[in-house]
Amino acid sequence: MLQSLAGSSCVRLVEQHRSAWCFALLVLGYLLYLVFGAVVFSSVELPYEDLLRQELGKLKQRFLEEHACLSEQQLEQFLMRVLEASNYGVSVLSNASANWNWDFTSSLFFASTVLSTTGYGHTVPLSDGGKAFCIIYSVIGIPFTLLFLTAVVQRIIVYVTRRPVLYFHIRWGFSKQVVAVIHAVTLGFITVSCFFLIPAAIFSVLEDDWNFLESFYFCFISLSTIGLGDYVPGEGYNQKFRELYKIGITCYLLLGLIAMLVVLETFCELHELKKFRKLFYVKKDKEEDQVHIMEHDQLSFSSISDQAASMKDDQKANEPFVTSQSPTSNDSSLNN
C-alpha cells in the first residue's frame, strides 16, 4: 500500500508553502504520534501479558506435580495452551522470561511496524481494547504516514536527485537522460549496499542464529513492508541492550522505507520509464505536452468533475505516481 503513494494534496501543500516550519512540525508531529502509540500500547497490553505469564507459570506447576500417570488428553490440552501462548509471542521456557513483548521500546517497535503496514505478527494485541485501539490508531496513522513519507521524500528528492542531475548535466554537458540514468543506477547501488548489505552484515553478527542470507532476507521482507515475521531481531534469549537495539531497528526501518521511496521516485522520474509506464496507464493517445501540463493539477477529485462536465473518459485519473511527475513537469518546463 505504501508503494502506491498518493498524497497529491500534500505535495501541493509542500510546493505552495515551502516553509521549513511546516515541514519540521510535520516531522515532529509524526514522531510524537509514534511515541503516543507506544505509550498507549504498552499501558494497555503489559497487564494482559503479565496475566498470561502468571497463568502459564501456574500451568507448568500443575504439570510438574501431576506428571505421574499423565494421560494423552491432558498432554494435548497442555500443548494446545503452549501453542496458543507461542502464537501470541509468549514462551514457556524459563530462560526466556526476561524478554517482555510490551515494554516501551518493544511497543514503539510494534507501533512503527503497524504504521508502516509491515505487521510482523510476532507481537499482536492480546486484549480487545488493544485490538480496537490498533484499528483506530492505524486508520489515523497510516494516512498520516503517507503524508509524512511523501513530504520527506519530496524534500529529499530535490537534494539527492534533481540538483545533482542538473549540476552534472550543466557541468559535464551530457544529455539529461543519460545523467539521470547514471544517477539513478548509482543511487540504487548505494541504497542497496547501505540499507540491505551493510545492515544484513550487522544483523548476522548481532543475532545468534542468523546467517547473512537470513539477515538479508529479513531486511528485504521488512523494507518491502511484507513483514512475514519469521525473523524478528531483538527476540533472542538474553539479548543485550535490548531496548537500544529495538530503537535502533525502528529507526533503521523508517529510514530504510524513506530510502526505498526516494529510489523509487528517482527511477520513476526517468524519461524512459515514463514512456514505458504510459504503455500501462494511458489508454488514449494524447500529445506529450498536454499530458504533462494536465498532470500538474491531477487530483481525481477535479478529474471526476471535469469528466462529468466534459463527458469524456479521463485516462489518468488515478495514476499513483502522478505526484512525482508534477514537480518534474515544473522543473523540465523551467529548464528546457
Add this chain to the structure above:
Amino acid sequence: KAMCSGKLQTGLLVAGYFVYLLVGAAVFQALERTAEKQEKMAAAQMKEAFLQNFTCLTVVEMEQFMKNLTEAIQNGVYPVGNKSQTEDSNWDFSNSFFFAGTVVSTIGYGTLRPKTAGGQIFCVFFALFGIPLNIVFLHRVGKMLSLLCKKLGKFLYEKGMRKKKIKFLTLLFFLATGILVFLCLPPLFFQITEGWSYSEGIYFAFITLSTIGFGDYVVGKQPDRNYFSYYRTLVAIWILFGLAWIALLFNL
C-alpha cells in the same frame, strides 16, 4: 481500434498477473515441501518419545521438551492432533498460491514461511518483481471501481448539481459503499465460516486490507472446521477488490 488494444492490454496484464502467481506457487511448493515433511516426522518422533517416558519426569527433561516444542512451533509445525492432520501439507498448491498472493500484495501474514535458503532467495526475487506488478494490477482493477463513481458524477451533473457538491457526494458514496462492502459485510460471513465474533471479523478485515497482516487471524486455517471449496478463492477476490478500493481511495 484504440479501445480494442486497450482491452487487449488489460487482458494481457490480468493474465500475466495470474500466471506470475501460479508460477510462484509452484516454485514455493517445490522448494519447501520436503523440508516440511522432515520437520513433521521429527516432531512426531519427539512426541512419541515423550509419551513413553512421562513417568518420573525431571524439570530439565521437561524444559528440553518444551524447547524442542517451541522450535517446532516456530517452524510452523504444530505437534497436536492425530495422524490424518499431519498429512495435510502447509505447502500444497492452494496454500502456496495463497502465500504467493500475500507476498505480492505485501500483506505477509507469516503463518506460512519459507524455511529453506532457496525458498528465501526465491521469495526475495519473487517479491521484487511481484510487488510492482501487483501495483499496476490493482491500479487497473481500481479503475473498474472508479467507473461507478464517474457514472454517478455524470448522472448528478445532468441533474444540474454544482461541481463541488458532485465531488463531495461521489467521494462520500465511494467511501460509504466501500466501507459497507469491504469492512462491514465480510465479518458477517466470517462469523459463519470461521466462528469469529463480529469484532474479530472487523479486526481481521481491517488488518488484512491495510496490508498490515499480523497473521493472528487467518482464513481457512482452523483444523476442526470444514470449509467449502473455493472458500479461500472467494476471500482472495474480496481482498483484491478491497485493496484496489483502498489504493483508489488514497488517490482521491
